[in-house]
Amino acid sequence: MVISKRPLHLFVAFAVAILPFFSSANTISDSTHVATETSHESHVAHAESHEEAEPTDKKSKIKAFIDHHLQDSHDFTFFSDEETGKHYGFPLPVILIDNGLKLFSSSKFHHGEEIAEVDGNYYALHHGKIYKTNAEGQLNYDEHHHPTNEKPLDFSITKNVVAMLVTAILMFFIFVGLAKSYRKGPLPAGFGKVLEPLVIFIRDEVALPNIGEKKYRKFMGYLLTVFFFILILNLFGLTPLGINVTGNIAITACLALFTYVVTQFSANKDYWKHIFWMPDVPVLMKIALIPIEILGTLTKPFALMIRLYANISAGHIVVMSLIGLIFIFKNWVAGPSFFGLTLFISIIEILVAFLQAFVFTMLSALFIGMAVQDHHHDEHHSEDMLGEHDNAII
Amino acid sequence: MDKLINDFSFGLFFWQALILVILLILLAKFAWKPIMNSITEREEGIKNALLAAENAKKDMQNLKADNEKLLAEARAERDTMIKEAREIKEKMIADAKEEAQAQGEKMIAQAKATIEGEKNAAMAEIKSQVSTLSLEIAEKILKGELANNDAQAKLVEKMLDDAKLS
Numbered sequence: 155m156v157i158s159k160r161p162l163h164l165f166v167a168f169a170v171a172i173l174p175f176f177s178s179a180n181t182i183s184d185s186t187h188v189a190t191e192t193s194h195e196s197h198v199a200h201a202e203s204h205e206e207a208e209p210t211d212k213k214s215k216i217k218a219f220i221d222h223h224l225q226d227s228h229d230f231t232f233f234s235d236e237e238t239g240k241h242y243g244f245p246l247p248v249i250l251i252d253n254g255l256k257l258f259s260s261s262k263f264h265h266g267e268e269i270a271e272v273d274g275n276y277y278a279l280h281h282g283k284i285y286k287t288n289a290e291g292q293l294n295y296d297e298h299h300h301p302t303n304e305k306p307l308d309f310s311i312t313k314n315v316v317a318m319l320v321t322a323i324l325m326f327f328i329f330v331g332l333a334k335s336y337r338k339g340p341l342p343a344g345f346g347k348v349l350e351p352l353v354i355f356i357r358d359e360v361a362l363p364n365i366g367e368k369k370y371r372k373f374m375g376y377l378l379t380v381f382f383f384i385l386i387l388n389l390f391g392l393t394p395l396g397i398n399v400t401g402n403i404a405i406t407a408c409l410a411l412f413t414y415v416v417t418q419f420s421a422n423k424d425y426w427k428h429i430f431w432m433p434d435v436p437v438l439m440k441i442a443l444i445p446i447e448i449l450g451t452l453t454k455p456f457a458l459m460i461r462l463y464a465n466i467s468a469g470h471i472v473v474m475s476l477i478g479l480i481f482i483f484k485n486w487v488a489g490p491s492f493f494g495l496t497l498f499i500s501i502i503e504i505l506v507a508f509l510q511a512f513v514f515t516m517l518s519a520l521f522i523g524m525a526v527q528d529h530h531h532d533e534h535h536s537e538d539m540l541g542e543h544d545n546a547i548i
Numbered sequence: 549m550d551k552l553i554n555d556f557s558f559g560l561f562f563w564q565a566l567i568l569v570i571l572l573i574l575l576a577k578f579a580w581k582p583i584m585n586s587i588t589e590r591e592e593g594i595k596n597a598l599l600a601a602e603n604a605k606k607d608m609q610n611l612k613a614d615n616e617k618l619l620a621e622a623r624a625e626r627d628t629m630i631k632e633a634r635e636i637k638e639k640m641i642a643d644a645k646e647e648a649q650a651q652g653e654k655m656i657a658q659a660k661a662t663i664e665g666e667k668n669a670a671m672a673e674i675k676s677q678v679s680t681l682s683l684e685i686a687e688k689i690l691k692g693e694l695a696n697n698d699a700q701a702k703l704v705e706k707m708l709d710d711a712k713l714s
Contacts, residue, residue, distance in 0.1 A: 314560055318567050326574055326578075326579070332583055333581075375575065379571060379580070
């Protein structure tokens with residue numbers, strides 16, 4: 155570090171020294187830069203009004219690109235050449251249910267530029283969604299700028315589905331490999347040495363304290379699967395492959411629903427009793443508490459869904475915006491500094507990837523633990539009103 | 549919220565659910581079960597090994613204590629044996645001494661008695677011999693003395709004096 159710092163300092167000093175030449179050069183060629191250079195204090199306000207009045211080409215392009223990145227996609231595009239309009243990637247199969255099963259390649263859409271014609275029906279791709287159109291591909295918009303055209307049921311193998319399939323296959327081979335490595339000896343070999351502590355961590359820090367020693371074993375499979383599934387998808391999202399799976403509301407909704415289902419189906423008598431007939435409260439309160447308690451069971455998975463979605467989406471937006479800023483400012487100071495900032499945020503995003511996978515698993519375990527916990531509430535209460543530690547509340 | 553609902557894709561939801569269910573079942577069967585079992589088994593093994601080591605240590609300590617106890621007992625036994633032997637030896641010596649003394653005294657007494665007897669016998673013999681000799685002497689002397697009267701008278705007198713004196 156000591157050695158490498160000096161050239162960096164020199165480079166920064168040099169960059170600052172030559173700044174006037176480049177910035178002045180930029181002001182002439184780049185109209186975007188004039189606005190940002192002239193008023194630094196009122197930068198935000200100015201930028202907003204600027205966008206409204208006259209949407210600059212580059213900014214809206216970056217915004218569209220980020221929006222597009224956050225969305226699921228019907229083809230796998232690694233990068234595109236703007237000038238020639240060429241996309242580098244591969245198409246994915248589109249499966250529609252619209253008066254029968256329609257199966258065709260997404261290359262028919264030409265990245266949303268053309269109307270696909272299948273068995274006499276016309277489909278248009280608009281912002282990652284497939285709409286049924288007439289032969290000219292006309293889309294009617296409502297006041298929120300959403301198309302009002304009919305949407306066929308879309309079961310396409312999208313980019314996110316491919317990412318999930320890859321993750322699932324990867325997980326299967328990794329963990330079956332880990333399981334097999336135990337046959338040779340008591341200690342795992344190779345990559346298993348990294349995975350085993352994570353498995354033990356989930357058991358000792360997530361399952362055991364939240365669910366309890368007697369019942370944790372039954373839920374380990376679910377918790378481990380969900381943890382590694384989210385973790386691997388989170389980390390995939392940080393690669394330049396440009397996929398955003400865990401930042402998609404359908405994915406997090408499905409995961410949250412699984413936790414909800416697992417919780418409700420493993421819940422014991424005490425759990426339902428506390429929902430529908432809360433002990434030790436007056437009858438009127440019991441009735442009043444029923445809707446609140448039912449709503450309570452729904453808010454938990456809802457919070458899970460929003461938390462994962464928001465965290466991962468926010469991370470992607472921040473990283474992509476910072477990268478976008480490099481192209482907006484396009485000078486020697488902004489380039490390296492935004493690059494450094496992006497690197498810093500990316501490292502934080504790696505932490506967030508682990509943290510959000512952990513938090514989702516942790517809260518799932520907590521909810522399951524609440525549902526399967528043995529309540530000693532009633533017995534203790536009749537025996538002595540004061541002394542006993544109340545397990546039910548904890 | 550409007551954006552969230554608009555973003556929600558039922559197809560994606562369906563695929564995710566399908567993939568997750570299959571993954572859950574497959575992993576639970578082929579991965580998590582053997583992994584968890586192996587880890588638990590290993591931990592149990594370690595626990596048992598530690599316990600066994602602890603027990604072995606305890607056993608060793610017990611054994612050591614036993615050995616020491618045994619050694620101390622043996623030592624004590626040896627000590628008492630030595631003591632007893634010494635006592636016996638001393639007693640034997642004392643007994644022997646006593647007996648010897650008694651024997652000696654007895655022998656001395658016997659000797660003394662014999663000496664006394666011998667002395668008495670010797671004395672008696674001497675006396676009888678002396679009397680015989682005396683009578684012979686007296687006879688001879690008488691025979692010589694009685695050859696003259698004076699000598700006879702003198703002799704009688706002398707003898708009488710002697711008799712008186714003795």
